[in-house]
Amino acid sequence: MNAFILKRRAVMLSAVVGASSMFVAGGGGVANAQATPVSGNAGYYRFRVGDISATVLSDGVTGGPTRVYASDAPEAELQEVLRRAFLPSDHMTLNLNTLLIETGGRRILIEAGAGGTMGPNAGRIFANLAAIGLGPADIDAVVISHTHPDHVGNLRTADGGKAFPRATVFVPKADWEFFVRTDPDLSYMPVSEDFRVRFAAAIKSSLEPFMNDVELYEAGAEIVPGLTTIVASGHTPGMATFLVHSGNDQLLLTADLAYHPIVNVDNPWRPGPDRDKETALASRRRIFDRAAADRIPVLGFHFPFPGLGRMLKTDGGYAWVRANWQF
Numbered sequence: 001m002n003a004f005i006l007k008r009r010a011v012m013l014s015a016v017v018g019a020s021s022m023f024v025a026g027g028g029g030v031a032n033a034q035a036t037p038v039s040g041n042a043g044y045y046r047f048r049v050g051d052i053s054a055t056v057l058s059d060g061v062t063g064g065p066t067r068v069y070a071s072d073a074p075e076a077e078l079q080e081v082l083r084r085a086f087l088p089s090d091h092m093t094l095n096l097n098t099l100l101i102e103t104g105g106r107r108i109l110i111e112a113g114a115g116g117t118m119g120p121n122a123g124r125i126f127a128n129l130a131a132i133g134l135g136p137a138d139i140d141a142v143v144i145s146h147t148h149p150d151h152v153g154n155l156r157t158a159d160g161g162k163a164f165p166r167a168t169v170f171v172p173k174a175d176w177e178f179f180v181r182t183d184p185d186l187s188y189m190p191v192s193e194d195f196r197v198r199f200a201a202a203i204k205s206s207l208e209p210f211m212n213d214v215e216l217y218e219a220g221a222e223i224v225p226g227l228t229t230i231v232a233s234g235h236t237p238g239m240a241t242f243l244v245h246s247g248n249d250q251l252l253l254t255a256d257l258a259y260h261p262i263v264n265v266d267n268p269w270r271p272g273p274d275r276d277k278e279t280a281l282a283s284r285r286r287i288f289d290r291a292a293a294d295r296i297p298v299l300g301f302h303f304p305f306p307g308l309g310r311m312l313k314t315d316g317g318y319a320w321v322r323a324n325w326q327f
Ligand SMILES: [Zn+2]
Pocket: 148, 150, 151, 256, 301, 302
């Protein structure tokens, strides 16, 4: 274990003493939570991983042209797959399934969600936190898989402050170097130049409040007991996936190894935003193989809410098997 994590643990433990359950009115979360769900359905889902209590907190949805997420799919095949799944032919909806875990007296949020950075239908995490009786000040740590805007967008308030005022923010070091310390060449992304410029700016501005106190981690590190990061680079230079574990129970979070199970699990098509497509493919196979072989429950960040299921190994690849809803 790294010394910084030990040091940070001490800080987090002392911070817990001052924890309050009050929703912090006037925080950026409130401003960001304007995309009120029209249906009023729940946007949170509770379950357990051994002794760890876990809650999927939806930040809402984002999305884009289907072609972006299935970059090498033959057009006719792609259209047939979408038709048979009753999905639109030209637009793919992606969920934003952040995960709150409560363990060892700490509340740790895995992924921050998009906030206002990726369209008008996100930013709901604060309303869903409130729905389970918590506010942004109750979060002790936020752990980010990679720094794309849909994973860091809620970190900053409208006025430039920290949306989770007490939380230590953990970011993969290689992503910080690439997206924050430099002006990255994003020409590999199959989107317009205008989109790339806004995408890059959203990353920098979301992380700007943490310039002096971000905790940079190397994938493979244990963040706290029960939360381990796993090397999964390719999509971005530093992307990590996560294993939540307690006793014999495990949960594997796949981050953006796949955007939607229909195109990136049931079919082997490659996400266009993968920066290094071969490394991303190798990461995807290694981690999907592990999930399938060990029958580990999986949470897909962008999969249909709540994003829980398992990977089945098939003759030609994988199949996504959704978990049954637990009441
Ligand atoms: Zn994403």
